[in-house]
Amino acid sequence: MTDRRDRSRERREPVFGDKTPAPAKLDLRLTRDDRPAYTDRDATPRSRGARRDPTFDPTIAPALDPIAEGRRKRTPESSREAVRATPPADDEDADTPRDSMARSPRKAGSAERRSGDKRERSEKRSSKPRRRRSLLGGLVYYCVVLGLWAVMGVGALVAYHASKLPPIDSLAVPKRPPNIAILASDGSLLANRGETGGRTVTLKELPPYLPNAFIAIEDHRFYHHWGIDPVGITRALVRNVTRSGSSMQGGSTLTQQLAKNLFLTQERTASRKIQEAILALWLERNYSKDQILELYLNRVYFGSGAYGVEAAAQKYFGKSARSVTLSEAAVLAGLVQAPSRLAPNRNPEAAQARGSMVIAAMAREGMISDRMAKIALTNPGQPVKPGGAGSVNYAADYVMDVLDDYIGTIDKDIVVRTTIDASMQEGAEKALVDELNQKGDKFGVTQGAFVALQPDGAIRALVGGRNYTDSQFNRATVARRQPGSAFKPFVYLTAMEKGLTPSTVREDSPVNIRGWQPENSTREYRGAITLRQALALSINTVAVKLGLEVGPKNVVATAHRMGIQSKLDPNASIALGTSEVTPLELVSAYAPFANGGVAVQPYVITQVKASDGSVVYRRTGSGLGKVMEQQTVGMMNAMLRETLLTGTARKADLPGWEAGGKTGTSQDYRDAWFVGYTGSLVAGVWLGNDDGSPTKKVSGGNLPVEVWSRFMKGALASTPPTPLPGGAYKQMWPTPAEQLPPSSVPMADAGNPIPPGQTWGVAPPAPAPSRSAPALAQSAPAPQRRVVSEDGALRPPGMVPNPGGSSRGGYQPQERSLLDRLFGG
Numbered sequence: 001m002t003d004r005r006d007r008s009r010e011r012r013e014p015v016f017g018d019k020t021p022a023p024a025k026l027d028l029r030l031t032r033d034d035r036p037a038y039t040d041r042d043a044t045p046r047s048r049g050a051r052r053d054p055t056f057d058p059t060i061a062p063a064l065d066p067i068a069e070g071r072r073k074r075t076p077e078s079s080r081e082a083v084r085a086t087p088p089a090d091d092e093d094a095d096t097p098r099d100s101m102a103r104s105p106r107k108a109g110s111a112e113r114r115s116g117d118k119r120e121r122s123e124k125r126s127s128k129p130r131r132r133r134s135l136l137g138g139l140v141y142y143c144v145v146l147g148l149w150a151v152m153g154v155g156a157l158v159a160y161h162a163s164k165l166p167p168i169d170s171l172a173v174p175k176r177p178p179n180i181a182i183l184a185s186d187g188s189l190l191a192n193r194g195e196t197g198g199r200t201v202t203l204k205e206l207p208p209y210l211p212n213a214f215i216a217i218e219d220h221r222f223y224h225h226w227g228i229d230p231v232g233i234t235r236a237l238v239r240n241v242t243r244s245g246s247s248m249q250g251g252s253t254l255t256q257q258l259a260k261n262l263f264l265t266q267e268r269t270a271s272r273k274i275q276e277a278i279l280a281l282w283l284e285r286n287y288s289k290d291q292i293l294e295l296y297l298n299r300v301y302f303g304s305g306a307y308g309v310e311a312a313a314q315k316y317f318g319k320s321a322r323s324v325t326l327s328e329a330a331v332l333a334g335l336v337q338a339p340s341r342l343a344p345n346r347n348p349e350a351a352q353a354r355g356s357m358v359i360a361a362m363a364r365e366g367m368i369s370d371r372m373a374k375i376a377l378t379n380p381g382q383p384v385k386p387g388g389a390g391s392v393n394y395a396a397d398y399v400m401d402v403l404d405d406y407i408g409t410i411d412k413d414i415v416v417r418t419t420i421d422a423s424m425q426e427g428a429e430k431a432l433v434d435e436l437n438q439k440g441d442k443f444g445v446t447q448g449a450f451v452a453l454q455p456d457g458a459i460r461a462l463v464g465g466r467n468y469t470d471s472q473f474n475r476a477t478v479a480r481r482q483p484g485s486a487f488k489p490f491v492y493l494t495a496m497e498k499g500l501t502p503s504t505v506r507e508d509s510p511v512n513i514r515g516w517q518p519e520n521s522t523r524e525y526r527g528a529i530t531l532r533q534a535l536a537l538s539i540n541t542v543a544v545k546l547g548l549e550v551g552p553k554n555v556v557a558t559a560h561r562m563g564i565q566s567k568l569d570p571n572a573s574i575a576l577g578t579s580e581v582t583p584l585e586l587v588s589a590y591a592p593f594a595n596g597g598v599a600v601q602p603y604v605i606t607q608v609k610a611s612d613g614s615v616v617y618r619r620t621g622s623g624l625g626k627v628m629e630q631q632t633v634g635m636m637n638a639m640l641r642e643t644l645l646t647g648t649a650r651k652a653d654l655p656g657w658e659a660g661g662k663t664g665t666s667q668d669y670r671d672a673w674f675v676g677y678t679g680s681l682v683a684g685v686w687l688g689n690d691d692g693s694p695t696k697k698v699s700g701g702n703l704p705v706e707v708w709s710r711f712m713k714g715a716l717a718s719t720p721p722t723p724l725p726g727g728a729y730k731q732m733w734p735t736p737a738e739q740l741p742p743s744s745v746p747m748a749d750a751g752n753p754i755p756p757g758q759t760w761g762v763a764p765p766a767p768a769p770s771r772s773a774p775a776l777a778q779s780a781p782a783p784q785r786r787v788v789s790e791d792g793a794l795r796p797p798g799m800v801p802n803p804g805g806s807s808r809g810g811y812q813p814q815e816r817s818l819l820d821r822l823f824g825g
Contacts, residue, residue, distance in 0.1 A: 198311020303339025486664025634726025663700025679722030
């Protein structure tokens with residue numbers, strides 16, 4: 001015990017100021033938090049957080065560090081004052097406390113344990129912030145490492161997809177496909193053709209609110225980003241996450257949308273989005289904001305084949321983009337999001353709702369005033385139906401068909417001025433469609449075509465079918481059908497050119513040509529009849545005899561000279577129109593009757609200009625030259641006018657106008673025609689079925705004449721009457737009332753005698769029927785299969801199949817009912 005006190009005294013002496021150095025190995029130092037720390041100079045230092053040595057005896061702690069024990073029992077201030085106030089004590093005084101501690105080892109040990117526990121708790125408390133800082137630091141470290149790897153991965157991904165793009169140095173904005181603007185004769189737009197559907201426009205041409213509408217609804221930060229908008233992408237992500245179930249919002253900028261339209265496909269993949277972003281950066285680097293916006297407005301798709309705002313404005317509002325209102329501009333801007341769903345002509349409610357959103361966005365961005373917004377909302381844009389509706393597309397298609405013949409390859413925007421009269425085009429469509437709607441079901445007819453042209457060949461209206469949306473097949477220019485008796489004028493013209501006149505008399509009697517017996521629609525024969533009457537009444541027997549008299553080949557040559565371009569068969573049935581022609585060529589072949597004998601090439605294009613105003617083509621010349629003498633023109637007009645006065649086209653008479661024309665009906669009423677003309681307009685109608693099935697007795701004298709008359713009355717309403725050429729025909733050839741009875745008229749003209757024994761392949765005529773008895777009762781030949789139309793178009797037996805399907809090829813007699821006798825069945 002004494003030795004322990006001696007050792008304690010030796011360790012305490014340096015603290016109380018003894019200047020004699022003690023050979024102690026322990027050095028006492030005070031830490032910042034006034035807690036003792038012991039350092040063994042001969043041993044390795046122990047950190048604060050390390051565990052205490054289990055061999056350490058806590059009972060000697062007060063002897064080793066009485067000052068620390070005192071500091072733990074007193075406050076720091078009182079402890080310092082006590083140290084300063086206590087004088088150095090002698091050995092005896094100093095031994096008293098040590099002796100007491102030595103005498104009370106249990107109390108000293110418990111005190112030491114309490115102090116050790118306090119110190120351990122203090123150390124634990126101080127270690128918690130360190131652990132937190134350690135965890136946070138580790139998290140930051142790993143995040144930085146992961147971020148670096150992510151950046152490297154994204155960079156590699158971008159580099160990979162960028163390598164799939166063309167080299168940047170060779171990248172260029174692709175040239176916009178050319179647009180063909182087709183104008184009517186008055187300069188109004190009929191249609192646009194080409195891949196885009198509309199011409200290019202500049203920002204300067206457009207009202208300011210039109211491009212602003214697109215910016216407001218699609219990319220309101222357009223002028224503040226560099227092609228990619230991180231703010232917009234983040235906003236779109238947040239909205240899509242927080243508003244699940246509603247429509248997804250995209251983060252693409254206008255520049256990105258343009259890049260997609262110019263260079264990429266419409267697929268939605270991560271690869272395409274990366275390439276889109278790369279190309280957007282390239283566009284922003286090489287083009288100004290206004291240039292990018294202008295490119296966007298001319299390339300964006302609006303549905304229904306319309307690319308660009310000009311095409312869309314024409315498509316949906318029937319006007320140029322330069323003239324659209326604010327509400328119409330809002331509808332166009334809103335349409336880009338979903339062209340098929342928001343098209344104003346198919347879903348006007350959805351289009352208007354989207355347009356209202358655009359107007360609200362413009363007001364929010366300060367692009368329009370509140371007053372302008374209110375006006376636009378109360379006057380929403382309404383889609384309009386363009387003049388001529390769908391039928392103008394038939395005319396536009398024909399323009400495109402012939403355009404290559406004039407200018408060749410089209411590599412830039414052009415404007416084509418045509419001869420089409422917009423009002424006539426609409427009138428022709430209305431006349432045809434109304435007739436089919438009213439009587440089509442009753443008469444079993446479903447389709448039709450209409451052509452109207454000036455006597456010089458300028459096409460004024462062209463309707464290729466009942467509804468362009470249902471069928472784009474242009475029946476007016478492509479469909480070849482049998483014209484029936486509408487072909488007879490070329491037979492009579494050939495006869496006039498060989499010396500016959502309208503007053504020449506021929507015999508209306510049964511004909512037998514190698515077993516073929518053409519009949520008239522009435523099954524009656526009139527005996528001797530003038531050519532004028534025969535043509536007006538569409539007498540088949542006279543036409544067939546006349547065709548054989550002048551020669552079928554000559555008839556074909558005459559038809560080709562007049563303007564028929566289709567192949568014609570020079571056989572006996574050519575006089576009854578068994579060779580097929582198109583409505584356009586048949587109508588154009590009637591034009592020489594209206595213009596005084598000049599053949600025409602129908603034309604529809606008068607001028608072609610480039611977008612810069614330079615003239616690419618301008619029509620020059622007129623017609624194909626004279627094909628009829630003036631006297632022949634007068635004779636033909638005398639006969640064809642009689643058709644409208646007393647013949648099969650009596651319904652087509654135009655009050656106050658001199659007009660001529662001819663009806664036509666093919667076998668079994670499959671085709672019904674009427675082609676008529678005045679001195680200022682020629683027009684023709686075809687009605688039938690696309691599959692060639694028979695109609696319910698539609699003949700040229702009923703429905704086609706009604707369509708023609710309805711159109712002509714409207715088309716000529718504001719035009720002063722023009723006389724037909726060859727005006728002396730009235731004096732040269734009197735009307736039928738002034739002629740002698742047929743019985744007293746000789747068989748042939750004195751100047752055109754029939755050669756002895758010449759029958760031109762026709763069986764000898766039967767005696768003239770009495771005026772009181774039906775001609776049908778006196779017909780001599782045995783009954784044969786006869787296919788007769790209302791005005792007499794038939795085919796020879798070799799051209800008509802036996803419905804019974806007999807392998808012998810024979811033809812059975814045809815029984816005719818009372819209705820057939822009355823109505824020409």
